[in-house]
Amino acid sequence: xxxxxxxxxxxxxxxxxxxxxxxxxxxxxxxxxxxxxxxxxxxxxxxxxxxxxxxxxxxxxxxxxxxxxxxxxxxxxxxxxxxxxxxxxxxxxxxxxxxxxxxxxxxxxxxxxxxxxxxxxxxxxxxxxxxxxxxxxxxxxxxxxxxxxxxxxxxxxxxxxxxxxxxxxxxxxxxxxxxxxxxxxxxxxxxxxxxxxxxxxxxxxxxxxxxxxxxxxxxxxxxxxxxxxxxxxxxxxxxxxxxxxxxxxxxxxxxxxxxxxxxxxxxxxxxxxxxxxxxxxxx
Amino acid sequence: xxxxxxxxxxxxxxxxxxxxxxxxxxxxxxxxxxxxxxxxxxxxxxxxxxxxxxxxxxxxxxxxxxxxxxxxxxxxxxxxxxxxxxxxxxxxxxxxxxxxxxxxxxxxxxxxxxxxxxxxxxxxxxxxxxxxxxxxxxxxxxxxxxxxxxxxxxxxxxxxxxxxxxxxxxxxxxxxxxxxxxxxxxxxxxxxxxxxxxxxxxxxxxxxxxxxxxxxxxxxxxxxxxxxxxxxxxxxxxxxxxxxxxxxxxxxxxxxxxxxxxxxxxxxxxxxxxxxxxxxxxxxxxxxxxxxxxxxxxxxxxxxxxxxxxx
Numbered sequence: 001x002x003x004x005x006x007x008x009x010x011x012x013x014x015x016x017x018x019x020x021x022x023x024x025x026x027x028x029x030x031x032x033x034x035x036x037x038x039x040x041x042x043x044x045x046x047x048x049x050x051x052x053x054x055x056x057x058x059x060x061x062x063x064x065x066x067x068x069x070x071x072x073x074x075x076x077x078x079x080x081x082x083x084x085x086x087x088x089x090x091x092x093x094x095x096x097x098x099x100x101x102x103x104x105x106x107x108x109x110x111x112x113x114x115x116x117x118x119x120x121x122x123x124x125x126x127x128x129x130x131x132x133x134x135x136x137x138x139x140x141x142x143x144x145x146x147x148x149x150x151x152x153x154x155x156x157x158x159x160x161x162x163x164x165x166x167x168x169x170x171x172x173x174x175x176x177x178x179x180x181x182x183x184x185x186x187x188x189x190x191x192x193x194x195x196x197x198x199x200x201x202x203x204x205x206x207x208x209x210x211x212x213x214x215x216x217x218x219x220x221x222x223x224x225x226x227x228x229x230x231x232x233x234x235x236x237x238x239x240x241x242x243x244x245x246x247x248x249x250x251x252x253x254x255x256x257x258x259x260x261x262x263x264x265x266x267x268x269x270x271x272x273x274x275x276x277x278x279x280x281x282x283x
Numbered sequence: 284x285x286x287x288x289x290x291x292x293x294x295x296x297x298x299x300x301x302x303x304x305x306x307x308x309x310x311x312x313x314x315x316x317x318x319x320x321x322x323x324x325x326x327x328x329x330x331x332x333x334x335x336x337x338x339x340x341x342x343x344x345x346x347x348x349x350x351x352x353x354x355x356x357x358x359x360x361x362x363x364x365x366x367x368x369x370x371x372x373x374x375x376x377x378x379x380x381x382x383x384x385x386x387x388x389x390x391x392x393x394x395x396x397x398x399x400x401x402x403x404x405x406x407x408x409x410x411x412x413x414x415x416x417x418x419x420x421x422x423x424x425x426x427x428x429x430x431x432x433x434x435x436x437x438x439x440x441x442x443x444x445x446x447x448x449x450x451x452x453x454x455x456x457x458x459x460x461x462x463x464x465x466x467x468x469x470x471x472x473x474x475x476x477x478x479x480x481x482x483x484x485x486x487x488x489x490x491x492x493x494x495x496x497x498x499x500x501x502x503x504x505x506x507x508x509x510x511x512x513x514x515x516x517x518x519x520x521x522x523x524x525x526x527x528x529x530x531x532x533x534x535x536x537x538x539x540x541x542x543x544x545x546x547x548x549x550x551x552x553x554x555x556x557x558x559x560x561x562x563x564x565x566x567x568x569x570x571x572x573x574x575x576x577x578x579x580x581x582x583x584x585x586x587x588x589x590x591x592x593x594x
Contacts, residue, residue, distance in 0.1 A: 005387060006391065013376060106370070
């Protein structure tokens with residue numbers, strides 16, 4: 001009950017800060033753009049984008065609907081993550097401000113519950129936006145193209161979960177620095193680090209041919225949420241991802257749950273570490 | 284029954300870029316507060332009053348020492364369940380109205396539904412914010428925020444209430460209202476722990492006080508003990524005192540201050556006082572009045588701090 005109250009006030013604060021409204025507005029602009037751009041050809045045999053069919057060469061062997069949904073999901077995911085972090089990164093520092101922290105910490109609620117409910121509130125605020133966005137796009141494709149693509153909904157659910165794991169890093173940084181700016185910056189650094197670690201064998205391994213260095217990168221990869229891997233796999237829930245070849249010649253194109261499992265474990269460890277740190281601090 | 288008991292409580296903060304510096308906020312503080320009393324913790328800014336309260340509520344942690352509140356070790360949720368707290372310089376979420384603020388903090392106390400709403404409305408009325416309850420608190424004045432803070436601290440009908448500078452920013456009428464609220468709480472058996480540097484306020488409502496300076500407790504006692512009449516007298520004369528008489532009086536008593544027609548003396552007993560009076564009469568000066576002097580809490584406070592204790 002007490003934790004739920006904290007979650008509710010966190011979501012409310014996110015809305016009233018205006019950043020979440022901006023996030024919601026951006027989502028709706030994308031939705032409006034999609035609604036305007038796509039339609040089925042008069043005979044129902046092709047998908048038209050701004051009145052033109054998608055060239056067969058671009059489809060790379062997948063259906064036009066899969067192609068469009070994959071394109072949409074891939075291009076909007078970065079915006080979802082970045083703007084999401086902007087929208088909610090300030091929620092933990094605002095709870096720790098002088099004069100506010102004392103009020104929350106003097107209530108009969110453990111620090112772990114307080115921190116976790118604040119973090120869950122932030123992730124739920126973003127997850128609700130993502131799921132709203134997914135439902136509207138899904139409905140649009142269903143009504144306009146006659147394709148009710150359940151894989152897309154599942155994929156968006158996975159993106160929302162990926163955000164929750166990604167937020168663990170931002171939440172911990174917020175606790176350590178009590179600064180929204182630092183939390184956002186580290187969130188961005190981690191985003192690029194995650195991408196580099198995902199493709200380390202074809203990229204940053206080659207910077208230094210040293211086994212210790214490679215093992216350090218491996219440890220970092222497994223010890224932190226595998227954001228890039230999760231998002232790649234979320235895309236594969238829509239259909240065969242024509243961009244998988246960018247991951248390298250040996251990359252698999254099949255969906256695997258493992259990045260989610262590893263990320264669940266590492267995000268849980270980060271949240272636990274953060275809660276432990278929070279419980280020891282003086283305010 | 285002892286509600287708050289501390290033994291050898293100390294708190295050292297690390298400061299500086301590499302946390303190499305040390306600030307001793309509390310040094311070996313041992314205090315006890317009994318059930319039903321209004322206890323005042325006095326001290327200048329930076330004396331460690333707020334740190335002490337924060338430790339009791341587990342907002343900060345002691346470096347060494349032991350404390351028990353309601354007989355529980357620090358950190359027990361039941362302490363916070365039965366306590367109310369009005370922090371100094373509190374900041375509420377600006378987007379909430381007064382009523383919503385109380386509903387939020389009531390929820391965090393485990394209160395809910397119509398009971399909470401009724402309680403919140405009644406408290407807002409009690410602190411004079413009834414007409415403002417549906418207005419966002421970003422529009423509230425400092426005094427109104429202080430009243431809201433008071434209502435927030437009372438939401439759970441606390442058995443122990445911690446108030447950190449409760450009358451800060453409140454007008455004289457508001458101060459009187461807060462004092463009345465505190466007296467009402469005391470009458471129903473609540474224990475009140477008051478941090479303040481406004482000595483006149485403390486003098487009006489506290490049963491016992493402790494003086495804290497630079498993290499150390501210098502004195503503990505009831506207001507009447509502290510401000511009890513001492514053998515200090517103010518002697519009003521008909522004419523100004525001469526230099527020669529001044530010297531004569533200083534040869535009789537160590538503490539004597541003459542200012543035009545007023546002489547203040549501190550004497551070991553009444554015989555010595557009469558020697559002083561005899562010396563004045565011998566000079567042919569008429570005595571208008573001899574009044575025993577009762578020290579105010581402020582006098583005592585300043586005297587204790589100026590004595591350099593706690594340094």
